Amino acid sequence: MPFSFNFGGFNPGDFSGFGGFQDEGAAPPPKKPRKPRKAIGNAFTRTLINLGVTLVFALVYFYVELPALNFHAEEFYVFAFLICAVYCICAVVTSGFQGEGIKGYVGFVKKQCVIPFLAFIALIAAIAIGAVTSWVVLRAGSYSELLSIETGDFASEVDEISYDQIPMLDEDSAARLGNRKLGELADMVSQFEILPSYTQINYQGRPVRVTSLAYGDIVKWFTNRSEGLPAYLVIDMVTQEAEVVRLKEGMKYTTAEHFGRNLYRHLRFHYPTYMFDEPVFEIDEEGTPYWICSRMVKTIGLFGGTDIRGAVLVNAVTGESEYYEEVPNWVDHVYDAQLIMEQYDYYGMYHNGFLNSLFGQRGVTLTTPLHNYIAIGDDVYMYTGVTSVTSDQSNIGFILSNQRTKETRFYSVAGATETSAQASAQSQVQQMRYTATEPLLLNIADQPTYFMALKGEDGLVKMYAMVNVQQYNIVETGSTVAECEANYRKTLADNGLVDEDDADVAPSDQAEVSGVIAEIRSAVLEGNSYYFLRLEDGETFYAVNAAENPLAVILNVGDEVSIQYHTGEGSSILSGTTVKKADGSGESAPLVVAPPDAAEPGNQAEQPVEDYTAEVPAE
Known part of the structure; x- marks a missing residue:
């Protein structure tokens, strides 16, 4: 018999009245039958309620998340799945759940949510089929044809761009x-x-x-x-x-x-x-x-x-x-740069087949991480380098892609990557701790050249640099673009990459004006004497610093002069050009004048000025 204590009628072995504990020999109390939930109204009323709640949810979700109602959009399937789920939940609440366990749920869904359940299955099937038909392993050839690429010649097709571009x-x-x-x-x-x-x-x-x-x-x-x-x-x-x-x-x-x-x-x-x-x-x-x-x-x-x-x-x-479908010509950005680079990567990876991209990798190429933009004509072009998939130390060429039309050309120019060019430019001014911007590719004397601005710690541009793509040890800098190009052309000639005549070619933004001096004025600006020259039939005054250009004091009204100048650039008073008499007598000296769009003489102190060469005829 079981061992027990009895203290004044209290049996410690009997805990049936305390928290549900009971003697091991006692029978468990019978479970109370679950009271079935009552359905709301009749079947038609419940259907209207389910549809109404689902519609309100759909409208609110559409207003907030803005999914595209398109079978090609991934967010559309999320939207459709949520609609099906909301309807089923509403059906459970309005009809009252009848059944036991998992089988009860499945049976109830089959009875109350047939259409949402079938729609859910159809969406799953569409996603599976769509994923397979879009799989790059099976459609590598189609992916490689997303971007049409033509091969171009850099020297003949890419002009020397003007500085104002x-x-x-x-x-x-x-x-x-x-x-x-x-x-x-x-x-x-x-x-x-x-x-x-x-x-x-x-x-x-x-x-x-x-x-x-x-x-x-x-x-x-x-x-x-x-x-x-x-x-x-x-x-x-x-x-x-x-x-x-x-x-x-x-x-x-x-x-x-x-x-x-x-x-x-x-x-x-x-x-x-x-x-x-x-x-x-x-x-x-x-x-x-x-x-x-x-x-x-x-x-x-x-x-x-x-x-x-x-x-x-x-x-x-x-x-x-x-x-x-065909956007107006003034529009510049239709194709995003990242999309163009992604499409080129598909071409570079898969134009010789998917298996080749994994084994052998013959002709497999990729774009480099950096890219930039440049205006050519009326359009903006995206530029990025192209490198072999087996090497990230050098480029095999680059692409220029029109961001309005996606017209893309590949130029085979082997040389340094953009990152290497940035490092070369920064090493030239390492004592100043300037950082180089993402490079642009320019044509300088038929040489592919990286052009970069060098920024100080304040984030503003301080200098400019040019790096030869094919020989990136050829680096030149300057405080202006004109000075940078002049130094770069000279270095190209010293290295035998261009003729001496090409090194002396006037910069691509140089223009010329000739005429008779109609008016001369003078002023002292920041302690220096300036002469302001106006030609006949013109309104522009050209500023000449007498301290840097002593021969400028011999100019008189009526003298005929021919002035060469740089357009588009202007950030400070520069030196380095010369003025001399037409007969060649006298020593050459720098001549600095204002660009042709300079303001009236009273504003000259605030206007940027540029370098020019003027020839003064003999009297």
């Missing part, structure tokens, strides 16, 4: 100038900030970066939204000048807006089935602000072969939008 600022330097400019405007700096994305475009024949303002915070959006964003910024990449362009009517459709005026939501409501790349801010030739919204398509299977098919142009002020 060379972008001398990178995006970081442009952002610094933009922030500094906005800080000067007391009526804007407290309410607005600048979007971090600066788009490089070709505006009225000049390379510039443009960006929009944004609201400082949600409170400032509430107080300023009725007028919209009042201005945008233009950064001239040659003169390094920042301009705030004020608008008569503010921009009301931007990425900084909220609710219906938000650009992403505005696009989705007007084009619910389109997939878009990241919108890009641009201005047309009249200065009207637009958002360029490239339309993305999948060309291989359901999910592979990302490409661009036209773009939607949205007026940032009015919100008017129009889709163009």
Whole structure:
């Protein structure tokens, strides 16, 4: 018999009344039967409730997340899965769950959620089939044909670019100038900030970066939204000048807006089935602000072969939008640089087959990590180097790709990578600890040349450097582009890469003006005597520093002169050109004059001036 104690009627072995403990010999209490949940209304009412809740969820999710209603968009399947799940959950709640365990759930779903369940299975099948048909292993040939590439000749096809087309600022330097400019405007700096994305475009024949303002915070959006964003910024990449362009009517459709005026939501409501790349801010030739919204398509299977098919142009002020399969010529950015590089990588990896990309790797190439932009004609071209997959120390060539049309050419130029060129340029000025911007590829005396700006610790451009692509030990620097090119051409001649005559060729931005001196004025600026010369039938005054150019004092009204000058550049008073009498007598001395777009004499102290060569005829 079991051993037990009995203290005054209390049996310690009997705990049935304390927390459910009981003697091991006692029988468990019977389970109470679960009370079935009561269904809501009849079947028709429950269906309406389920559909209504699901519809509300779908509308809220669509408004917030903005998925493209397109079978090629991955986010569409997430959206569809959530709709099916919400309907099934509603069906469980409204019908009351009947059944036991897993079998009960499965049976209930089959009974109450047949259509959502079948839709779920169909979506899973579509994803599986789409993934297989897009698999690069099976479609390597199609991936390699995404980008059409032509082979070009560098020396004959890439002209020596004028200095007023060379972008001398990178995006970081442009952002610094933009922030500094906005800080000067007391009526804007407290309410607005600048979007971090600066788009490089070709505006009225000049390379510039443009960006929009944004609201400082949600409170400032509430107080300023009725007028919209009042201005945008233009950064001239040659003169390094920042301009705030004020608008008569503010921009009301931007990425900084909220609710219906938000650009992403505005696009989705007007084009619910389109997939878009990241919108890009641009201005047309009249200065009207637009958002360029490239339309993305999948060309291989359901999910592979990302490409661009036209773009939607949205007026940032009015919100008017129009889709163009062939975009207007003023548009510069339709194809993103990363997309072009990705498509070239597909070509470089798979044009000889998928297996070759893994074994043997004959002719397998990849783009280098760095890229940059340059304006050629009316378009902006993306530049990046191409290297062998087995080596990252040298390039085998480079590509230039039109960002509006995706027209791409490959130039076979073996030499240093962009990173190696940056290191060579920085080593020339290592005592100053300058950093080099991402290189541009220029044609200097038919030699492929990396051009870089050298920035100080304050982020502003201090000097310029040119590095020969094929022999990157040939490096020259200068405080101006003209000085840098002159030094570089001389070094090319010293190394036998160009003739002496080519080394003395005038820079690509040089022009000439001749005429009779109609007026001479003088002034003392910062302790130096300057003579300002105006030619007949002209309004420009050319500034001559008498301290550096003693022969300039012999010039008289009526003298005929021929002046050669550099266009486009101008950051400081320079030396190095000469003036002499036409008969050759007298010693040569530097002559410095203002560029042809200089202001009136009273403004000369604030205007940049350049180097010129003037020949003074004998009297």
